[in-house]
Amino acid sequence: MDIEQLSERILAGERRALARAITLIESSRADHRAQAAELLERLKGVGRHAIRIGLSGTPGVGKSTFIESFGSMLTGQGLRVAVLAVDPSSARSGGSILGDKTRMDRLSRDPNAFIRPSPSQSHLGGVARRSREAVALCEAAGFDVVLIETVGVGQSETVVAEMSDLFILLLAPAGGDELQGVKRGIMEMADIILVNKADGDLKAAATRTCADYAGALRLLRKRPQDPEGFPKAMTVSALEEDGLQRAWDEMQALVGWRREAGFFDGRRADQARYWFEQELRQALLAKLETPEAKAEMARLGEAVASGEATPAVAARQLLSGLGLEDG
Structure with a gap:
């Protein structure tokens, strides 16, 4: 090539x-x-920078519908939008359905949009291991907005925040118990919570749910990278395309404030440092996947199992053999 x-x-x-x-x-x-x-x-x-938006939400909340409506609105304003959608991989076969393009039919045919489904490959973080590099490629290709959709809400999915400028949490209208089901950690990372499906019979429930989350956000510790009023909760209807422009205005306002206050560049520098450390960890773990290392691990594992060696001594012996002495 x-x-x-x-x-x-x-x-x-x-x-x-x-x-x-x-x-x-x-x-x-x-x-x-x-x-x-x-x-x-x-x-x-090349000096090209897109607004990177991480998007997470429980299955069935309408992420694909939201991305299609939101992305179409942005392309209608002359912006180029890239969508990196991560599909869960099967633990048994390792395969993925990769059905996001079929669920975003209108956006996939838009000349100003680019949709790329990728398998998660059981990678912690709900995003494909190379999603960060795919974001860099989309920026180089001149896209203005990059949407990174994660597998779903969970403790491990929060790594998407380490590759995005804004972290958006999409939630569905529900009763008061809904707050119980959302982990505090993911709420603390959210910049904006969007309560979707605020239309028809669910509109009143969406308004109540939004108020519940707005109250919960006020109880969280104030973050230095947020101006007054953020993080915030808002209602949207991806189906009726209502509230999308208001949500985009808030996203732009937050990014603009962070740029002026110096948090934007500082955050990207921290993210680069984080991914350097991740690459280093992955490279070290890869050393354990070689046939020689696996054979030595099996031999030392037998020695530990039979009581001939302690786990600590066996581990040190393996690291020494790989030239990775821990001192």
């Missing part, structure tokens, strides 16, 4: 080249990883 030519095509905004590049970075083959690193190195200094 000609990486120089591929990078030029990405900078020209070619969707096919972007799709091909994302396939390259998702590959686990050693030669593909080397090419992916070269590609990202070539594109790192």
